[in-house]
Amino acid sequence: MTTDTRATRSRLPALTWTTVVPPLAVVVLALTWGRKFDGTTGAVVVTLVAVVLGAAVLAAVHHAEVVAHRVGEPFGSLVLAVAVTVIEVALILTLMISGGPETQSLARDTVFAAVMITVNGIVGVSLLVGALRHGIPAFNAEGTGGALATVVTLATLCLVLPTFTTSRPGPELSSGQLVFAAIASLTLWIAFVLTQTVRHRDFFLPVATDGSGTLDEDVHADPPTNRTAYISLGLLLASLVAVVGLAKVESPAIEKAVAGVGFPPSFVGVVIALLVLLPETLAAVRAAQRERIQISLNLALGSAMASIGLTIPAIAVASIWLDGPLLLGLDPTQITLLAVTIVAAVLTVVPGRATRLQAAVHLVLLAAFLFLAVSP
Template sequence: MRKEWPLILGLVILIGLQTTHLLDWLLLQSATVVLSGLGGLSLLILLLARRIASQADHLAERLGEPIGTLVLTGSVILIELALVTSTMLSGESNPTLARDSMFSVLMIVLTGVKGITLILASRFQTSGITEPFQPEDMATVNQSGASTYINLITTMSVLVLVLPNFSSDSSEANFSLPINWLLTVVAIGLYAAFLRFQTGSYRNLFLEASKQLELPETKASNGLHKASDHDSDSTIRSGILMATGLLILVLIAESMGNLIEVGITDLGLPSSLGGVLVGFLVVAPEALNAFQAANRGEVQRSLNTLYGSSLSTLCLTVPAVLLIGEVTNTNVILGLNPMESVLLILTLILVRPLSGRVSELDGLMLLSVGLVWISLQVVS
């Protein structure tokens, strides 16, 4: 249990936040103090995310792919929903918060995190090779599964973040209520169908490319071997610890809504930075999990985590935000501005796999786009 000290620390701080007036006191202080408090809580969330990623990695090994990464993806989406909901219901009305949060998650995951993941996986694959690299030396991606993910992410990105700008049935970058309900049904329906395929008949598309060569009998025997060799108590323990860590993280993140709004407002920073911060906090557990897998050369497992995060953000956050906006009579703007639309389209082009091989250069291109995006957020 000594390794679980971030959970214990998080629980202590959570109790303090809930039983004292510390947050109320922080909100009345100067911007420097507010940002210091926000930085401290963000650091705590990163520590919790590291332990959550470790437990998720443990679960993934026992449950197998792609179900293992789905456990983390399905749990982490709660963090984003908690952060966005908390910030929407507190402070000044920010109609673009949900849009900025979703766009930030996409850019952080598809440029920064994926870029680093490809670099780590490529270096693992070519470590010890002194001769000029051959195509078979490059990191391998299961192209069919990756293409399926990207097609769905592209579809939902355009429907949610680009198409509203061209809608004629609303005065702002949004749809009318009937179209929003249709968009909600489409988002949830597509995600449900995808999960059914990913965990059912199309499961092989989301395994490491090398594992596709195994015979069905071999895969079946491997599953029985794993089930008999691993202690079920260890799996249950990892699941409980991961769920506990996520619960503590979500409750602490909920308390950060006002701090994010006040900190950004007092410094006169662009409101979109709130979405960027939410995005960083949301993807932290999955980013760490993807880095761990990439360090072992498991490219497809990393991509399952990253693409799963992006897809769940688009398919689950949008319905929740539209529902909250309708119930609370809060204005919600979905459409990106022209510059962000161009960056999103460029990113979707770069992440689309042209072959089953990737190199460090692919990662560097994505990191370059991410760096430009972050710089534009700060100076705009």
């Protein structure tokens, strides 16, 4: 293959759906933001927004993979995890500012849902896909174990302890405790990022199934050019902004649908987490299909970590002008699910290899979470 041929293949094709959808989604967002649509027109608009939202999610996954291929692992996973989480924080704050008392627990519901979806859903699906396609998928237990330990610590500090503290009535932290939780969360997240990208980068690279060593780069294709990567980065950010913005536009319809089927209001947080994490889920599954289970785990645990480590500090700052209490503590059912998830995840990570059984365990835990979220 000549240099010219490789350069041609690495360029972004003009006017493909992946280049058209992000700006189109932003235009649709601009036309629908802050407007109310009723009757038949409203139903048509909601359907159109849902279609564009799904297309924007798929476009985000494509451009995230282009950027990840250019910068290499684990930086590629970090780019998507941080980008999605920053937009998730913006969506939570937007809904909390515009909502009423029922949004006081929205941050907790969304963050807890993100943890359960990533640690059980993304991990479970990735392991299942990897096991079905490649036998017994392998990964680096040292790096994955460190990521899991960070997630567990963050979840305990920010979601479990508020249930048991006594400075404030109810499952909330005092001002001083919230500041400590925010600083601790941000510190742990920064420490992990430095470990993942600087000191021990090799702990987070894909591992060969036969244990022969790490797979540093994807050998199936040449990396894209800098120009292609920059274009994809811009389109990725546009896609993510559109995804969350359109999700906000859809939120009234989501809330009505949740109430209409008799689900508790807290289920709105689950829907938000599902929408926001869809790009990472698809990217993780594609990585598992390519025998890059470590990338899938980087995405899953990195997303759970960023969801807590970035959301709690942002919420702590926003609480200065937010009305009402900030409910962060989990209820007994949620704490039980989190505890079982932690035990199962530890037993999955320690061997550095997983089978379909571990995948089934995590997927059943995800199903239990979703079922109990609907029927608490």
